[in-house]
Amino acid sequence: MTSRGVVRSWNVRGMQGVIDSADTPGGSWTPWISVAVPGFPGLAEGQEVEFEWHQLDEPADGYDFHTVRASPVGTEPYTRQGPFSSRAWHIDPDGSAHEITDLDDTIPPRIGTPASGVVTTWNDDEGWGVIDSADTPGGCSTFYSALHPDEVINAQPGDSFSIGGGIRGLDVGEQVDFEWESVIDQDGYKFRAIKVRPRREIPLWRVERIGR
Template sequence: MTSRGRVRSWEILGMQGVIDSEDTPGGSWTPSVSVAVHGPPVLTPGEEVEFEWQHQAEPLYGHSFFTVRAWPLGTEPVAQSDRPTSGAWNIAPDGTVTEVTDLDWEEPIRVGTWSVGVVSVWNGEESWGVIDSEDTPGGCWTFFSALHPDEVINSRSVGGFSIGGGVSDLDVGEQVDFEWEPAIDQDGYRFRAIKVRPRREIPPWRVERFEG
């Protein structure tokens, strides 16, 4: 579902915040990957936005709503495929944003590459973890939303989803297939998972779309 709201808070170091609206009592938790803008994926406290959200069966960080996509009021959301991928953004603690054009990688950055890895960390209370692989030295950070069905992750249409079934966590030691992208500092990691697919059998997903 799409709603109009106002940014309550934004943590520049954690790259996350909360959006308030009448449709999402208690606020909608918003990670930087959900910010559909050109340039640095950040929001400003007090800023009016439009955002797509979904209800969580289990509260996340104390919030029962999760922001799928958000963008400043009066603008058009930028599709994930249209967001810059050749550069990166370094955000200092004081809020200063600078573009990084040379990451000094030993190999060219591969965006959207599927790799095979093993789950080394999973924080069930906060729904995030780390996947180890040869392609992502130092570990690849991942969030539970990377487990969602492709129709949700790849959605470019206006609207939200109610999601049930499936899985919402990973098991330490299990092997997964995952798609990743580079990150300047995702909770201390240089890689972030876009999609994660466990190799074990999982229950069917139940997805209901809410059109805005």
């Protein structure tokens, strides 16, 4: 089904976002592979889009709807030529993206600086929060995607997953172990979490690789 909607959020590091529309209450989860634009496959918060979607048999990542294809209103959906798995991008701290060419077979996984801290803020609706620790003065911004299993966080270009189970949020006041990296500005913070692992027991993640 095709609808018109507005991009609620887009996580440039996690390469995913959410589109809101009257036809998809609660939002339609949108991975980068669904973005039909030339160049870097990303959308912008507040952008109006035309998108194709389907309703899932059971929620994935906490959403009942999944975006199949999305493009800005007033543009023709872009069809990529050749396998997308041959492309990768370097994302600068300011959010700008540059295509990497002449790739080796694999890209080393992102590795951050390990630390421990306490969750001071968490927004369930938008899937982001702040971790406070001595190593990240002023707070470390984190997104729901940092909770994903390592297999997903360290995915290679062209990988696509169906993800269920696990958790999609943190509890204010809980202790977590995390890996962080420095950024110029992430919503007013100088640090961003790559991986976050709560110390409490959490449900098992269900991860199914659906493409590469």
